[in-house]
Amino acid sequence: MIEKKVKWLWSYNIGKTEQWLSKMAKEGWHLISVNRWTRTFSFEKGEPRDITYRIQYNSKGNTLPKTLQKEGWSLAYSAGKWIFLVNEEQTIRLYPSRDALVKRNRTHAYVLSVISIFYISTSMLPIILVSILSSVMKGEEVLIENLWIIILSVAGIIAVASFAIYVFRTYRRFEISEMDAAIDSIPTGKRIRKFRAAWMYQLEDTREWLEGFAEQGYELERVRAAVFTFRKTEPNHIKYECMFEYKVQPSYFATHKEMGWKLKYSSNMTLLNYSIWAKHYKEEEEVPRFSYDKQEQRQSIKRAFRMNLGMSIYLVFLLSFSFYTNTLVKDEPFIAWSFGGVMRPLLFLGLLYWFYKFVQILISYWKTMKALD
Template sequence: MIIKIFKPFWSYDVQKTEDWLASMAQKGYELIRINRLTRYFYFQQVESNVANYRIVFDKVRNPSLSKGLLNFGWTKVLQSGKWVVTMNRLPLEQIRTFPDREGIVKHNKKIMYIFTGILIYLMVAFLNVILISAIAMSVSKFNHFNVFSGPYGFIPATALGLSVILCIFTVYSLITLNKTNKRITEEFLQPSKSNGQVTPLQQIILSKNEEKRLKNSGQLVMKWKPGWMYAPDRLEAWLEGMEEKGYNLYKVGKTGAAFYFIKGKPRKVCYYADLQNTADTNYFNFHMESGWACLYKSSSWTQRWVVWGQEYVPGEAKPQIYSDKLNQLKLARRIALTYSAMFLPLIIVYTYTIVINIKLSTYSNLDRLQLINLILFAILILMFGSYVSRTWLYYNRLRKHHL
């Protein structure tokens, strides 16, 4: 007997879909086909069995799996377009090799860029509608304007309803895909390994009660460091200085602004703040196998800041995460260009707004609200300008140091 089940958002959370496929196998239903267009899964009733599923996204349609995967018991169940479903009947703890799922992360990011564009378009459209409605109400004789009245009022009402539904769906998609990418990225991260030449950084894991007790006793100290990503070399020097004073870094807050230290022994630790547009599992595992400990990962899906740390013996050479100085300069330049592209357009717009309002004030006095807006714009210009200048100063410091 063949059954079909509708799963419209199965690709949004592949790990949840894999667990569902495993539960279906235990119930005696074996996957035989996926229709990507209709989002239906087709199962054939067989004997109950235990299986581990892994879904991958592969642009290259390989007829079979690699020898490494085949040797560890993986088999290809089916392929639908670029989606491949694999299965392994071995217990999960006995499996040492898993299919690579970086293709899913990259595929999800492309979809997220599309949804981000849609969301920006909808927000701009909503703002335009609000602005036009406000203007229409201001010129209306009775200060009343209703686009939903009249024989054709259902058209704007329908358009507004569909836009709201699309906006909700877009936000849901962005949140779900971002969570999925985060889980997949962290799925295969291995603990730091010592290769005999480096000393792995010992990380402490405390419960909430232990943290509270240490805070009350003064052993756990929290320091604020907002905006460090605009001058990451200053952060690295500050963290290394705190370690030399006996303040051992315990963890970094979720936003990256709060740093928690435990009073301990002075030690030599090299810190490095790295900016990655796509920080995948290979990136993390490569550095962890070299003895670096990942202490912080930002949650942004467009770019990711990662703070690495590695303890070393006093008197020995300071470890370097990148041996090529040119790579460090390229990273610093990319940081400066990234934040310049983010903030310079806003600075130009706010400056233009202030200039226009100052010129208009010669014809009519500005009211209190306009004055407050001008002050806020001026504060934002100074704040964003400091961000841009700090990134370029960071780039110049590295260039003078390396050249």
Template sequence: MSYTHFWKPFWSYHIQSTEHWVGEMSKKGYTLTHFQPKLSRFTFSEEASPHETFAISFDRSKQHPLPKALEADGWEVVNKKRKWAVYGNTKQKDEVKTSIVRDNLESRNSKISMFWWAYFLYMIFSISLQASLLIPLYLSNDSFTVTRVESPMWILTYFMAAVQMGVTIIGIYSLIALKKESRRLSEEVTQSQLLEDSTDKPVTLSGERRTKFKVGWMYAPDKIETWLEEKEQSGWHLIHVNKGGVKFQFERSDKNLYAYSVLFEGRADRNAHAFHSEAGWERVYVSGSSWQQWSIWRQAYSEEMEKPEINDDLESKQRAAMSVAKIYTLMFSPIIVLFGFNFFSFMLPNALEQGYFSLSGIERFNTTIFPLAMSVFLISILRAWAYYFRVRS
């Protein structure tokens, strides 16, 4: 029996395409006999496959359990290798009623995205630190001499530069591919629920619209909840939130009672979203990030009813608020340190020595904008911690 080998780099970033490709190979008379996930190597034998539909899953436990409902629907394990498994079904895709769970796969993709974001943040921080040391020297009125020293290991230097460039390109590709893959996996399970008409309480709209901008509401989610509820009570119904989460569009309506809830999730969790929807909550916004996701939910209620809460567990609320405070502290603190080092070491002494208005235009701009930027980031951190202490009290 002859075997055919294929190398498919980044196949795990395109799960559905890989599944379709395995299915097409099956139609051509090839059966998947072996695959090496880490090496992106797939091996097929030239024999007819009984399966028509394929699915690939990722399981950290390496057990790959198959629920009875999936077995009854015709699913079986075709091939598995450590955390990865390929499932096959003898039915056509449109005849299959169940699907393989993707939760672990999404978690794995989110961790890879976080790794690449950390890499790029490190690169930005490193470049910014070097720039903060060189720019003041360049802008200084003092004369200096630059001496270029040829490296005795110039081959190694160029090689490492090429490697870093290659890694950066792979990182950019990975982030783009994983973002698209996250969108495809989301669409696979459920259609978008953004701003569907509420089934709890009909809303009569007048056509008169108003737009409001809210920047930085993530640092104080409880306040945006109160603001949105007050808008509903004053006769303005939320109909759209832009992808960036800063532009809120309202339309004039009857005065209604709506409970709003803003949720922060460490990573995208479609199961939790489905649970909230089944409980009668309507999702009106979800951020695009899969590893730091924000969502806004609402539910109509009447004066005779108690105001609903999407989560009445105080301990879990406190954990979520602590996560918000920690994440923004870790994100913004290095920026404050970098800007502060640059400002207090170079800009401020220079301004005090020469006088603010004696500086060049770019020096005056930097001397003004750096403390403003530090203040904005510091205020954001303080707002996040203030939110935590409000939840804890």
């Protein structure tokens, strides 16, 4: 007996798909094929079995390494680059690597995000809305065709944005699980929160700031944007590392956790990734470091410096251009009850702030590099 089920977005929600396949096997339905185009899974009725499924994405063929075969893994089905593995062992000690699957879903998530941003930013909806508002204010009749265009435009924007958000969120959950990038929380202690704007642009100063709180008995629990949450503990010796990587490898988080580091923050992207790590040590012990090689430390500092300097220059240029167009082109007072009159002071303050941050980035880099000499 054959039964078919359609699961549209299964390739993005890998964890739930594997659980679903295992549940089907417990009910006596065993996977025999997958149609990648119609998203249809075909099952054959048999004896109920307790099976663990593992989905892989591999462009180098579907040959199963002998080490995995010895651990009980076998091929259930393959279609193109997709491989469905099964294991009926009660205790599984070794799981197949899924680096290629993480990279595939990451690419899809980033590409869809770019497409959705481009679609929304180039949409004619704002122009149409301004046109209708102008017609209403002039007492003119609004065409029904324009209303339908607005409805369709809004529906299109919602659909594209929703799909992009869904793909990115499911990919991120899968990546966190596969790369062991979960944040290590602190279960007890009174919480306090501190705000630190643009902390990513001064990683060394942020590190010293965090270590100062540790000496006072406050350990960092997590970071959301510019809000740092601390837990009240005993005064501790905690070494923090604030890192920037152009591209995080799949083993990056697991490797450092095995070395005793606790992950306190990681940005949502593994490309251009910022992270904060913490490690306890005793007073008589050597202060731990991510790397004891000075050349490697210099490279890490230079990497973050280039990224932060580039972003600050871009923001200064963008704010300068916006300030110029709103000040010299507009024929009205600097401050006025208008959109431009409100924006000009804000742009000016933003420009001053990022000039200040630009100088701080340069000074911080000079001090950090000098300390390594």
